[in-house]
Amino acid sequence: MTEARSLLIVDDDDVFRTRLVRAMRSRGFDTTGVGDHASAIAAAQAESPELALVDMRLPGESGLTVVRDLKALDAATVIVVLTGYGSIATAVESMRLGAMNYLTKPADADQIVAAFDGITPQADLPAPSLARVEWEHINRVLADCGGNVSQAARLLGIHRRSLQRKLGKDPGPR
Numbered sequence: 001m002t003e004a005r006s007l008l009i010v011d012d013d014d015v016f017r018t019r020l021v022r023a024m025r026s027r028g029f030d031t032t033g034v035g036d037h038a039s040a041i042a043a044a045q046a047e048s049p050e051l052a053l054v055d056m057r058l059p060g061e062s063g064l065t066v067v068r069d070l071k072a073l074d075a076a077t078v079i080v081v082l083t084g085y086g087s088i089a090t091a092v093e094s095m096r097l098g099a100m101n102y103l104t105k106p107a108d109a110d111q112i113v114a115a116f117d118g119i120t121p122q123a124d125l126p127a128p129s130l131a132r133v134e135w136e137h138i139n140r141v142l143a144d145c146g147g148n149v150s151q152a153a154r155l156l157g158i159h160r161r162s163l164q165r166k167l168g169k170d171p172g173p174r
Contacts, residue, residue, distance in 0.1 A: 004030040008049035010040040010066055011082070012058050020053075023109035037061035041069055048074040051116050054099070056083035056090060064093055071098035080115045082107060131169075138166055 007029040011017040014035065021033040032049070034040050036059055043049075052070050056063040063081060070077050081094040084105040091102045101115040138156065142163075145151040149167075153160040 004028050005051055006047065006049040007031045008040065008043055008052040008070075009033040010035070010037075010052065010058065010063070011055040012036060013055070020109065020112075024112070027109060027113060035059075037066050037069070040066050041073070044070055044073050044077070049077055052077055052079045053112060054079060054081050056081055056094070064090070064097055067094055067097045067099050078116060080112065082112070135166070135169070138163065142167070 012035045017033045021031045024031045054063045054066045067079050079099045080101045081099045082103050103115050142152040150160050153163040
């Protein structure tokens with residue numbers, strides 16, 4: 001019998017993390033789940049994982065910092081970044097810091113296993129339209145501003161009414 005691959009899951013969503021830990025254990029992984037940067041680094045220092053799944057948005061330090069610090073502890077750790085706020089810039093940055101793959105939520109356990117095995121399960125999906133990417137970016141900025149349309153408009157460099165019109169439009173197919 002082969003030894004189970006060790007997997008560290010770093011995600012601040014307790015329910016999602018608990019379900020994913022259970023799902024990955026049922027697939028034969030020796031899985032540990034933590035919710036923030038400090039816990040991730042402490043777990044990796046105690047026992048360096050072979051694999052790590054890191055959520056991009058965490059309380060305090062970002063997932064990119066976790067990727068960087070996990071790679072600094074053990075360059076052999078294979079890291080997949082998981083995020084609900086996918087963008088080309090964060091994907092490129094996570095790869096630059098040492099992540100092997102990048103998945104957008106929602107991703108199930110089988111897609112995550114495939115990502116660790118070097119298979120990109122979303123590769124056959126069409127690329128999102130420019131309108132969809134813009135709409136998602138606008139919504140991410142708006143969420144970061146706590147729903148304050150005026151503040152989001154200032155950060156985006158557009159008029160508040162223009163932002164409201166863009167938010168009201170259908171972004172098209174995913």
